[in-house]
């Protein structure tokens with residue numbers, strides 16, 4: 046008997062932009078009559094959305110393929126799609142490297158998913174790669190959202206022209222592009238109508254967003270935030286990821302003026318050494334970064350600052366690393382991501398002299414993470430006894446428990462005797478651990 050619905054399994058690696066892209070691919074698939082499944086073995090289409098940022102992430106696509114391609118023995122009609130930055134990085138060579146893949150789509154091409162599925166369906170055995178940077182924007186071709194989670198992502202800007210010397214993003218995601226003001230507001234309204242209560246604006250350089258307004262002039266992120274805040278039913282706004290030099294005074298002031306803009310900012314510094322920042326082609330100094338933090342705290346004293354760090358970039362010595370530790374003590378980040386430098390083929394950093402041995406990178410990462418965790422725990426402990434607004438996003442792992450995020454982006458667990466998903470609940474914090482808070486609804 047014919048199955049009533051075809052099924053699609055989607056596995057996502059990497060950043061929130063990939064999570065957004067996977068969501069949009071699910072919307073395309075829904076339009077083609079595919080429902081999502083968590084079980085790859087029963088899928089008619091498997092989509093792996095890949096990340097190329099570090100070697101470890103990039104290698105995963107090949108181990109994933111090793112898991113899924115054998116399913117073709119039981120289900121010869123299975124179509125395997127690989128999407129995202131790994132495809133872009135290898136472009137035309139991708140299919141030679143990745144056996145068993147039917148369709149490979151770069152991150153600017155996933156709006157072609159439906160069309161490519163039809164092509165492969167019509168002519169089984171034809172493998173397709175699409176990894177162009179088309180002149181038209183994929184955003185103009187995407188369907189409306191089917192439904193939206195309480196916290197939903199909205200891509201407003203993509204690509205990057207900054208060329209930090211360690212980073213593949215300018216090569217895999219292409220040149221910086223800002224979506225027009227009106228398009229973003231329309232998508233946000235659609236998302237709120239479909240259940241979104243919090244919108245996280247996404248972009249590789251989100252605070253450099255400069256979409257055209259109705260007069261054809263470049264707008265700015267602070268203006269967009271004020272416009273979005275007017276949408277009824279939208280309670281919270283955040284944006285990631287920001288570049289320090291693009292933190293304008295107007296945007297900083299928005300944290301003091303707009304209550305729907307949450308007191309949380311992810312502002313990667315990468316290193317606390319000016320010498321290393323220069324080698325990384327990051328265009329700010331440690332002092333300039335510290336000044337931005339000072340200004341943010343002047344308008345919103347309780348703001349949670351988070352960051353990304355790379356240890357062991359080419360040329361980093363003990364003094365440089367100690368400067369990073371000093372910066373940590375000065376800023377006291379509420380949370381952070383930290384990585385060992387992973388030289389990526391084709392980037393300027395990979396060819397630099399003074400590459401740091403892996404064991405030293407490992408030692409530095411351990412020291413850095415211990416300090417970051419100490420500060421994160423103390424930020425969380427500082428919330429004990431406080432009442433925080435928590436947007437409940439889903440059920441917890443235990444029965445009767447719900448999970449959401451505080452304004453400061455901490456995960457909060459709350460027991461409750463009725464379904465409160467999608468509601469903002471005031472929670473008195475009773476326990477604070479490194480990775481979550483626990484509290485009681487008041």
Ligand code: 5AD
Nearest residue numbers: 211212313353354355384385386387
């Ligand atoms: N090696 C290690 N970390 C990297 N990142 C980006 N490229 C690399 C690399 N080659 C980190 C940066 C960035 C985050 C998304 O990933 O810290 O902010």
Ligand code: SF4
Nearest residue numbers: 205207208209212214
């Ligand atoms: Fe990569 Fe730098 Fe662009 Fe961020 S700003 S995406 S780290 S090149």
